[in-house]
Structures are given as structure tokens and as C-alpha cells.
Amino acid sequence: MRIKIKNARxxxxxxxxxVYVNNGLIEGFNLDGTFDLEIDASNFLxxxxxxxxxxxxxxxxxxxxxxxxxxxxxxxxxxxxxVVCMPNTKPVIDDPEILRSLIAKAEKLGLARxxxxxxxxxxxxxxxxxxxxxxKAAGAVMLTDDGRTNEDAGVLRRGLEYAHALGLVxxxxxxxxxxxxxxxxxxxxxxxRLGLPGNPAAAEAARIARDLEICxxxxxxxxxQHLSTARGLQLVRDAKTRGVxxxxxxxxxxxxxxxxxxxxxxxLYKVAPPLRLQSDCDALLAGLVDGTVDCIGTDHAPHTKxxxxxxxxxxxxxxxxxxxxxxxxxxxxxxxxxxxxxKLLELMTTGGAKVLGIxxxxxxxxxxxxxxxxxxxTKKIVDPASFKTKANFGSPWAGQELTxxxxxxxxxxxxxxxxxxx
Amino acid sequence: MxxxxxxxxxxxxxxxxxxxxxxxxxxxxxxxxxxxxALQGFTVCTAFFENSTRTRxxxxxxxxxxxxxxxTFTASTSSTTKGESLKDTxxxxxxxxxxxxxxxxxxxxxxxxxxxxxxxxxxxxxDGRRAHPTQALLDAYTLKQHFGKxxxxxxxxxxxxxxxxxxxxxxxxxxxxxxxxxxxxPATLLPKELEQPGVRVTTNLxxxxxxANAVMALRLQLERMSTGYIPSLPEYQQTYQVxxxxxxxxxxxxxxxxxxxxNRDVELEGNLADSSRSVILKQVENGLPVRMAVLYHLLxxxx
Numbered sequence: 124m125r126i127k128i129k130n131a132r133x134x135x136x137x138x139x140x141x142v143y144v145n146n147g148l149i150e151g152f153n154l155d156g157t158f159d160l161e162i163d164a165s166n167f168l169x170x171x172x173x174x175x176x177x178x179x180x181x182x183x184x185x186x187x188x189x190x191x192x193x194x195x196x197x198x199x200x201x202x203x204x205x206v207v208c209m210p211n212t213k214p215v216i217d218d219p220e221i222l223r224s225l226i227a228k229a230e231k232l233g234l235a236r237x238x239x240x241x242x243x244x245x246x247x248x249x250x251x252x253x254x255x256x257x258x259k260a261a262g263a264v265m266l267t268d269d270g271r272t273n274e275d276a277g278v279l280r281r282g283l284e285y286a287h288a289l290g291l292v293x294x295x296x297x298x299x300x301x302x303x304x305x306x307x308x309x310x311x312x313x314x315x316r317l318g319l320p321g322n323p324a325a326a327e328a329a330r331i332a333r334d335l336e337i338c339x340x341x342x343x344x345x346x347x348q349h350l351s352t353a354r355g356l357q358l359v360r361d362a363k364t365r366g367v368x369x370x371x372x373x374x375x376x377x378x379x380x381x382x383x384x385x386x387x388x389x390x391l392y393k394v395a396p397p398l399r400l401q402s403d404c405d406a407l408l409a410g411l412v413d414g415t416v417d418c419i420g421t422d423h424a425p426h427t428k429x430x431x432x433x434x435x436x437x438x439x440x441x442x443x444x445x446x447x448x449x450x451x452x453x454x455x456x457x458x459x460x461x462x463x464x465x466k467l468l469e470l471m472t473t474g475g476a477k478v479l480g481i482x483x484x485x486x487x488x489x490x491x492x493x494x495x496x497x498x499x500x501t502k503k504i505v506d507p508a509s510f511k512t513k514a515n516f517g518s519p520w521a522g523q524e525l526t527x528x529x530x531x532x533x534x535x536x537x538x539x540x541x542x543x544x545x
Numbered sequence: 546m547x548x549x550x551x552x553x554x555x556x557x558x559x560x561x562x563x564x565x566x567x568x569x570x571x572x573x574x575x576x577x578x579x580x581x582x583a584l585q586g587f588t589v590c591t592a593f594f595e596n597s598t599r600t601r602x603x604x605x606x607x608x609x610x611x612x613x614x615x616x617t618f619t620a621s622t623s624s625t626t627k628g629e630s631l632k633d634t635x636x637x638x639x640x641x642x643x644x645x646x647x648x649x650x651x652x653x654x655x656x657x658x659x660x661x662x663x664x665x666x667x668x669x670x671x672d673g674r675r676a677h678p679t680q681a682l683l684d685a686y687t688l689k690q691h692f693g694k695x696x697x698x699x700x701x702x703x704x705x706x707x708x709x710x711x712x713x714x715x716x717x718x719x720x721x722x723x724x725x726x727x728x729x730x731p732a733t734l735l736p737k738e739l740e741q742p743g744v745r746v747t748t749n750l751x752x753x754x755x756x757a758n759a760v761m762a763l764r765l766q767l768e769r770m771s772t773g774y775i776p777s778l779p780e781y782q783q784t785y786q787v788x789x790x791x792x793x794x795x796x797x798x799x800x801x802x803x804x805x806x807x808n809r810d811v812e813l814e815g816n817l818a819d820s821s822r823s824v825i826l827k828q829v830e831n832g833l834p835v836r837m838a839v840l841y842h843l844l845x846x847x848x
Contacts, residue, residue, distance in 0.1 A: 315736035318674030388654025434652030
């Protein structure tokens with residue numbers, strides 16, 4: 124199938140070009156000849172499709188929350204062409220067979236590309252290393268015990284060394300479990316007033332400090348997931364200055380929501396690490412601007428309505444956000460002049476690719492035709508009922524008016540999402 | 546007001562009105578026939594997802610004294626142990642045409658969630674560490690009864706403040722009614738974030754008791770030792786027990802309070818609890834008219 128994308132601009136002020144897509148690749152620009160489909164991109168911005176290095180798609184075993192069909196549909200609706208799924212499934216993704224079957228299923232679905240991460244340790248128990256070479260051969264792009272924290276520093280050290288020799292990055296959910304305790308929200312004025320168990324910023328900072336030392340001593344590639352605190356970010360910034368081989372990500376919720384939301388007692392706002400203070404949001408934004416933060420990771424973490432309608436002690440951690448990530452960050456930060464569009468796109472495309480060590484997406488002839496047309500003008504109210512994710516019963520941002528919605532998402536040269544027909 | 550979840554949305558006038566109604570209810574309870582028809586035709590359900598027989602009985606008797614029909618739901622004998630959620634339970638109970646739920650739950654915020662899930666009125670009978678408004682009201686009533694006023698009183702609340710809904714609710718209510726509160730306990734059990742206008746936070750017991758008109762000791766859960774909040778019982782008794790010896794720092798006519806149930810000779814010296822300084826039994830007695838007043842206010846409105 125040959126597609127002509129007419130009048131495509133890669134930035135609001137750049138010259139419009141016609142982009143031709145053929146056989147799954149970008150064929151070239153301003154070409155001639157027939158085509159099967161013409162897309163008028165005059166009102167949109169063309170970008171390589173977004174890359175999410177961190178999403179929970181819940182398959183296998185927790186399909187009641189999400190499955191590849193719903194999760195990858197949500198991803199393409201959010202403009203993502205590539206998604207890294209997390210291995211804290213049931214069973215845990217620590218077996219090459221599970222990886223192969225997931226990838227095969229995703230290929231069949233033909234939505235966003237699935238790049239699974241696999242467990243660093245067997246069963247994510249933090250004790251015995253999983254068969255990393257076999258997992259890599261089966262398609263794993265990252266090793267992580269995400270969902271759990273790596274309490275045994277010695278195991279993490281050996282895991283990092285082993286993975287590094289294979290060319291795999293290890294990512295960590297950096298929270299000290301004993302400092303976090305039974306915390307269900309940020310520890311501070313709000314948690315003490317509400318009488319809810321708090322999780323202090325120090326739990327994140329202390330664990331990041333430890334892991335940076337391990338990273339430095341091994342020279343291995345460490346990726347720190349979902350930074351939530353100013354202090355954690357500063358530790359990463361200092362380590363990068365020293366040349367430590369570390370990268371980090373930030374999620375949309377940690378940039379746009381604070382712990383005051385918990386005053387509603389609504390478990391939609393219960394997430395790990397927890398929502399922090401406005402000063403943390405501001406520091407994370409500064410980290411996006413100055414390059415300390417390498418990429419946006421959504422940490423899309425869907426749960427069922429019944430699970431999220433429990434009280435704050437019982438409800439599980441996680442926010443479903445993959446459909447809103449770009450519109451949220453565009454509306455809150457680019458449209459307000461706090462972050463450049465170019466930087467946001469870098470954080471959501473090449474940033475993730477660099478972390479994963481996969482080919483960086485480029486709008487050049489011969490590159491895979493994984494593209495998104497972003498509508499930077501149309502305003503739309505967030506309506507969870509329209510979500511593709513199974514977690515379509517509510518959202519922390521329900522009712523907010525956002526711009527920057529994906530108009531069309533193209534993966535492997537096929538239109539996999541079209542806002543005008545969905 | 547439709548619900549009593551905490552005191553956030555209650556102003557001083559309506560709270561003082563509640564204490565006045567309590568006075569009227571107390572007079573009713575002094576009559577030979579202690580029952581009035583005020584809530585005839587209303588159905589009150591006590592839904593206790595956390596065990597508390599005394600509080601539940603107090604609410605149920607309060608409702609019966611005003612001729613309401615009373616249903617009792619306790620989690621240990623019910624479907625929640627079979628995995629039914631709070632929401633499902635309330636929605637099921639509501640089909641029995643409940644006018645008001647009295648809810649006790651181990652999670653902070655549970656009563657707030659309940660108020661979103663049902664059309665019935667809600668009284669929070671204790672949610673996690675957050676609030677226990679009828680306990681605070683009965684404490685305020687007891688103080689007012691004793692001193693004739695709340696304005697200007699200095700109240701020391703001593704013990705495991707961190708885990709105490711009684712401390713949080715009293716700090717809210719007493720300050721709203723013109724009193725001042727000192728919160729005191731070991732640093733690990735005393736969130737400094739609770740400091741606000743009218744509320745002082747100190748780890749020094751003598752400082753907390755200095756000139757206080759009333760001293761409220763909080764129950765110390767014995768698990769606080771095993772979970773590492775405090776080193777040992779003897780050390781706690783030595784440092785934070787309210788007793789005759791340190792009561793000399795308080796005002797000469799200071800009274801002793803305790804929300805119960807008490808660990809005798811742990812947070813409070815037993816002989817002091819039994820002495821003429823103690824109003825602990827008065828607190829229990831006042832629980833009934835306070836709960837009658839709250840039920841009446843929410844179901845019928847101001848008299």
C-alpha cells in the first residue's frame with residue numbers, strides 16, 4: 124500500500140512537503156505516481172510515532188485490567204507506535220516462550236509495535252537472575268523487576284553487570300521499601316492531615332543514591348523509571364555530570380498532578396511513586412527542559428473499576444494515561460510556553476529509543492513508516508468513556524480541555540488509528 | 546448539613562447548636578421514660594467494617610431512644626469477609642431504604658467515599674486515622690459541661706497522635722469552638738505537620754501539660770513496640786504516661802479524659818483514671834445524647 128501524506132509539516136513553521144509511504148517504509152518526499160490513500164496533513168504536525176518505554180499491558184494473566192488488544196489500541200490512539208510492556212504480569216515475563224507469544228500476538232494485531240521488557244530476576248523475586256541471554260534472543264529490550272523494588276543491592280549489581288555484557292539496559296523502580304512502608308500517598312502535610320500512611324520523598328532519593336553508586340561501580344546501563352521528586356532528579360543530574368551511565372524517565376501524572384488530589388480520597392490518584400508537591404512538578408519540568416530527563420514514560424497502569432473503587436488502603440497503585448500523555452504535556456507545557464514542542468517530541472520519540480538502544484526514528488527515506496499526525500489546534504474534553512483502554516471508567520484528568528490529540532497514527536506503513544473514524 | 550464526615554464544612558454556629566441539642570437530649574435521658582418519637586419511621590443502619598462494640602451500641606441505643614428502626618451490619622458476620630466491597634455492601638443495604646448509615650472503617654476517607662455512593666445520610670463513626678467526629682463532640686460537650694465554656698481552654702492530647710482519629714478530630718473541633726490544643730507524644734508518633742493556628746505540637750510532656758485545663762491520654766496500641774515506633778513499654782510509661790506526678794504541671798483544677806478503651810497504667814495511671822479528677826465515665830455517658838443530637842440534626846434538621 125502506497126500512502127501520500129499531503130502538506131506535511133514537521134514543525135509549525137517548516138515548509139510543507141508530501142511524504143510518500145510504501146511497503147512499510149518512508150519512500151521519500153514530493154514524489155510522483157499513484158497512491159492507494161491520500162491523507163491531507165495540512166492541519167496537523169507530522170512526527171515519528173511516539174515511543175513509550177514504560178507501560179503495563181497486563182498480559183498474560185490480568186486481561187481483566189488490560190490486554191494487548193485494548194492496550195495497544197489505546198497506545199495508537201495516544202500517538203504511540205512503539206510500546207515497551209512491563210513484565211509484572213501473571214505469570215511474570217521471565218520466560219522466553221511468554222515473550223515470543225506476546226510478540227507474535229502483537230504482530231498479528233498490527234497496532235503499535237510491542238517491545239517487551241523481561242524480568243531481571245526469576246519471578247521478579249529479586250533473588251536469582253532470569254535467563255537474560257535467552258530473553259534477549261526472544262526479543263526483550265530491557266530487564267526490570269518493575270512493580271517490585273530491588274531490595275538486594277548485590278543482586279542488582281550482578282544483574283546490571285550481566286545485562287550490560289548482553290547490551291541490555293536494566294530499569295528500576297527506585298523506592299526503598301522499608302522507608303516507603305505502607306505508604307499510599309506522598310508523606311507530608313496532606314497525608315498527615317488526611318490520616319493516610321505516607322511514603323516520603325526520601326524513599327525515592329535514598330534508593331536512587333544507592334543505585335547510582337552501583338551503576339557507577341559497574342559501568343553498566345541503568346535506567347531510572349518514573350522519577351517523582353526534585354531530590355531524586357537532582358541526584359541523577361549530579362551523577363550524569365560525573366559521567367555515570369544513567370538515564371531516567373518522568374511520567375505525565377508526576378508532572379501534572381499533586382498530592383492535594385488525594386483529598387478526594389479517590390483511588391484514581393493512587394500511584395507509585397506517589398503524586399508529590401508542586402515544587403516537585405516544577406523541578407521535573409526543569410529536568411525536561413535542561414535535558415536531565417531522557418524520556419517520557421507513561422507508566423500506563425490500568426486497573427478495573429471495582430479495584431479502583433476501593434478505599435485508599437486497599438486499591439491498587441496505578442494510573443491509566445497512555446491516550447492522554449501527549450495532549451497533557453502539550454497543553455500543560457508546550458502551549459503555555461514552558462517547554463518547546465521540539466523538546467517534547469524528542470522526549471517522546473528519540474529519547475525512549477536511546478534509552479532502549481534501538482534505532483532512533485527519523486523522517487528520512489528508507490526509515491520505518493511509524494508516524495503520527497498530531498492535531499495541535501482542536502480542543503477536546505477528556506472523556507474516559509471514549510478511551511480504548513479497559514480502564515475507561517474514570518481519569519484524573521476527566522473534564523480537562525486538552526489540545527494535541529493524535530489525528531492519525533501510522534505503524535509499519537498502515538493507518539492503525541484514525542481519530543476521524545474512531 | 547447532610548453528613549457528619551468531619552468538621553471541615555461545619556461552622557461554629559452549627560456546632561454550638563449541636564451541643565445545645567445535646568443538652569436537650571441529655572434532659573430527655575434523665576426522665577423516667579427515656580424514649581421520644583422524634584425519629585419514628587426513620588431507618589438507621591450501623592455499618593461497622595471495623596470492630597467497635599461500644600461505639601456501635603452507643604449509636605444504636607441513641608437511635609432507639611428516638612424511636613428509629615435500627616439495622617446492624619458488622620463485617621465479621623457479613624459478606625465483606627467473603628470479598629464483597631464497601632461499595633457493593635452499601636448499595637445492597639441501601640435497597641432496604643436506609644435513611645442514615647453510621648459507618649466505621651479502617652481506611653481514612655471511607656465515609657467520604659460512602660457519601661458518594663449512597664443517597665442516605667452518613668455519620669462517620671471513625672475512618673482510619675482520620676476522623677471520629679462524634680467522639681470529639683462528646684469530648685467538647687464534656688468539657689463544656691465541666692467548665693461552662695470552651696473559649697480559652699487549653700487541652701493537652703497525649704500519646705499516639707499519628708494513628709489517632711480522636712486526636713485529629715479533637716484538634717479540628719476544639720479549635721473551631723475557641724479552645725487551644727497541644728498535641729504531645731514520642732516524635733515517631735507525632736506528625737509535626739499537624740501544627741496549625743490553635744494547635745501546638747511538642748514532644749515534651751511537661752511543656753504540653755503546663756497550665757492545661759484538661760489532659761486527654763490516647764490509647765497506645767501495643768503493636769507500636771513490635772513495629773518499631775517506640776522502644777519499650779517501660780520507656781513509654783516513664784516518658785509519656787499521664788499520672789499524678791506530672792499532672793502537677795497542669796492547671797490545679799485540670800481534668801483527665803480518655804476516649805477508651807484504656808490500657809490501664811500504660812498511657813494513664815489507673816488510680817488517676819479512677820480519681821475525682823477523671824471525667825472518663827462522664828465521656829461515655831455523654832456519648833449517648835451527643836449521638837442522639839447528631840442523628841436528629843441530620844435526619845430532621847434544626848429544631
